[in-house]
Amino acid sequence: MQQVKGVIARSKGAPVELVTINVPDPGPGEAVVKIQACGVCHTDLHYREGGIGDDYPYLLGHEAAGIVESVGPEVHDLAPGDYVILNWRAVCGACRACRRGRPWYCFATHNAKQKMTLEDGTELSPTLGIGAFIDKTLVAAGQCTKVDPAARPAAAGLLGCGVMAGLGAALNTGNVQRGDSVAVIGCGGVGAAAIAGARLAGAATIIAVDIDDRKLERARELGATHTVNSKDADAVEAIQALTGGHGADVVIDAVGRPETWKQAFYGRDLAGTVVLVGVPTPSMQLELPLLDVFGRGGSLKSSWYGDCLPSRDFPMLIDLYLQGRLPLDAFVTEEIGVHDVEAAFDKMHGGDVLRSVVVY
Template sequence: MPDPGPGEVLVDVQACGVCHTDLHYRDGAVTDDFPFLLGHEAAGTVAAVGEGVTGLRAGDYVVLAWRAPCGACRSCRRGRPWYCFDSRNARRPMTLLDGTPLTNALGIGAFAEKTLVAAGQAVRIDPAARPEAAGLIGCGVMAGYGAAVHTGGVGRGDSVAVIGCGGVGAAAIAGACLNGAVKVIAIDIDDRKLDQAERFGATHTVNSRGTDPVEAVRELTNGFGVDVAIDAVGRPETFLQAFSMRDHAGTLVQVGVPSPGAQVELPLLDVFSRGGAIKPSWYGDCLPSRDFPFLVDQYLNGLLDLNAFVSGTVSLDDVEDAFAKMYRGDVLRSVVVL
């Protein structure tokens, strides 16, 4: 574990969620730069800061972000830091005892007692927030909430459909409800997840294992379709379903991460004639320094139930079991507690 260099901070990890992206890394679906240090939905306290770091000091309670805008690239200069093309990470890798460098998942690597990150990745939050819940803001909750609120622009009176009600989809449902949507339709093939979706505010549920979700959504919207359809799965079939269940000029938000070989085929005339927008959502188009403290405030004020995302806590030795539960759909999030 290197000491923090200029612009870096060392963080004592208190809790870290087990995310689907960690599973993608483990299975080699993101990069082949093995060996990996997984874990990126983390909360903890700053242990030490490097030269030139301002705004953070030892003892600060933080949530880690896997994007830290540089402030200088062409996207940041255009006032769109959530699309930063040169996001900051720690410059030196953590290593195995024999010196083998580790690839930190999403530039964090928090399945460990300590992790080294760029200072901009450590976002200070209210210490009253429970670390098991707060850490989830670092990825899944932010991605889903932001997909609805920032990318999809859900507002008062809107109708919304969310395909896939895991952690990201549940956060999208919560975000849509908090931002004033009046009809929020949760779609999944697992009744357990649909039950959970109602806890986050879904007004209607559709089990798409035996029901055509497009037809079901149209029946629930007087034949029109929804204003915003969110694909939180990332498979070709769910993308096409989301495309077809929109109202005219509606918005499709893709936040589920597709596999590298996934492809869709759409008649170009359908794309043109339906109008609206097809918008991928990167990290919920968030600005961590702005959005993490806001979501924590929503949580502490009882408006966003982050505790409901925590299905259970595990030790580092239990991560493989947590992956197995994720495969089976038994959990929204297992959280490693250190």
Template sequence: MARYKGAPVGLERIIVPDPGPGEARVRVRACGVCHTDLHYREGAINDDYPFLLGHEAAGTVESVGEGVTEVAPGDYVVLAWRAPCGTCRACRRGMAWYCFDSRNAAQPMTLEDGTPLAPALGIGAFTPLTLVAAGQCVPVDPAARPEAAGLIGCGVMAGFGAAVNTGRVTRGETVAVIGCGGVGNAAIAGAAIAGARTIIAVDVDERKLTWARHFGATDTVDARSADPVQAVRALTDGFGADVVIEAVGRPETYRQAFDARDLAGRLVLVGVPDPTMTVELPLAEVFGRGGHLSSSWYGDCLPSRDFPILIDLYRRGRLDLDAFVTETVGIGDVEEAFTRMRRGDVLRSVVVL
């Protein structure tokens, strides 16, 4: 957990209450170490300390509260940080991936002295047990390794969905992905499965470009030595890509993505920017290029629909979730995993409980 801004994460004994109405208590088997957890630790999300970190988790439902029918004790589940309510204006319009009242557990988990914990993305899974809304539990094939399955709960779904759901990549299209960490490589995998004929990976780290080829990139661009916009155009017959996915979340890479599109091309922002960042674009170019400028929230996914699909792709050998797991670590090793994440040494460290 993170007690205050910038403090190294540490281990604490916590109290996880019995599930109340609409809640489920889950025994966590594995949880990925995501950049968002680091953002929480550093105060980049909000200042509701102390935080119980961890949200890319797979585990087994231990018990459920009154009125729960969607899951039962013993179910093997991946936890989702968005659980559509079904009644808000987005859900009523049939766009539940934009749900404005996503469900979380009503009861807090606490320290032994009663201090309530703020669970990262409404989950808090760097713990043997966690309490969530039952709707956050998505049953999946129990044959899927928890170390791999849990990653669908955030980074893999965000990237895959950015290509397939938001970008709507189709057969024969050209795609460029700027930023090839876990989310970017998941976008590459999604574009490959969708049938893109050209997939261009752009990064400044040769290791990440090597990983990108494994996930389906047909071409790579080292942005340290080549202009990304010119390189993408050269690899797409001078036109630019049909879809450009920005998985960094910085103004300079967003502008590169904007300029690397073909006419009427689609730009998808899935990288999470710092709240202080701004971007300036020539309005005539926004108008003249046409197409779509989109933001992808959680890959615009419906967890109950999409998580089982991704697990099925994994089980059939079409989506290599295992390749996202660079290392497995213990519950006391999260701070060291953050250090390796900052250096770009890993796609994902995964805590095994």
């Protein structure tokens, strides 16, 4: 066991704390990773605010890249010194989804079995099974994906959650094709990544919809061909007007509210695809005429983590980044220290950043 410093949320809504944490030596199937960089994601804030659970105290942070320090028994494809991106869906290989050749839907993803603790022995709940606002973290070996070490950690780590969710919503779930029209509703970190994914796929028309002109300008920089401020214009009418009156082939809702989902539903072309990647709250309800669902055809999909398979997608996306074809650096608004996590949460509310990234 070793002791390191990490950022925790001790109770609902309480300011985060930098405390000493006990990290066990890796057991069977586990690894200890020295963190080099970790993005500050809205999901961390949701954990802090009690929006996901109440298993306090939480060890925050999950969008991370780092170096494997040690591995436990029964780990065969990972070694100390490997440069990795951490993921929160280590697939089991044995559930019904994995057996059908669809491991990105794995229904039995897993994390480290041992618990990291406070000095008094209190067990910590790592966010998304990772917990990476810390010098070193304990994870399941399957949560480590080896990538080219030439990739800048602050940018590479963002594939661990939000950027991958957006890219995958376009590339995997939405299956955007060359020449398609795509609309993205909500242009924060996930939505901006969906725009970059649509551009990477070769979409001809990419429409960014938001209520913040700053986010819309960033969306243009990442590949949007058109922008719509939905405070000033009806989003559905604007999407239809920009697609010959038909609607977009793929519409991605990166907000996750009933209002935005309906905009996506009615803003798509006949037989088009709606992708929900924004995360709704448990209380949200959707009411829709069933005849409209039947009559418009197409696909209504939810995107889990961009339907990614880290072992397949992370190395490929890092290669595209190193070739200059995927602008991951554009998502790093600022690099901060581990003491600045609380301030980074405050900046989220103002929409001033795509990502603040803690760099060690």
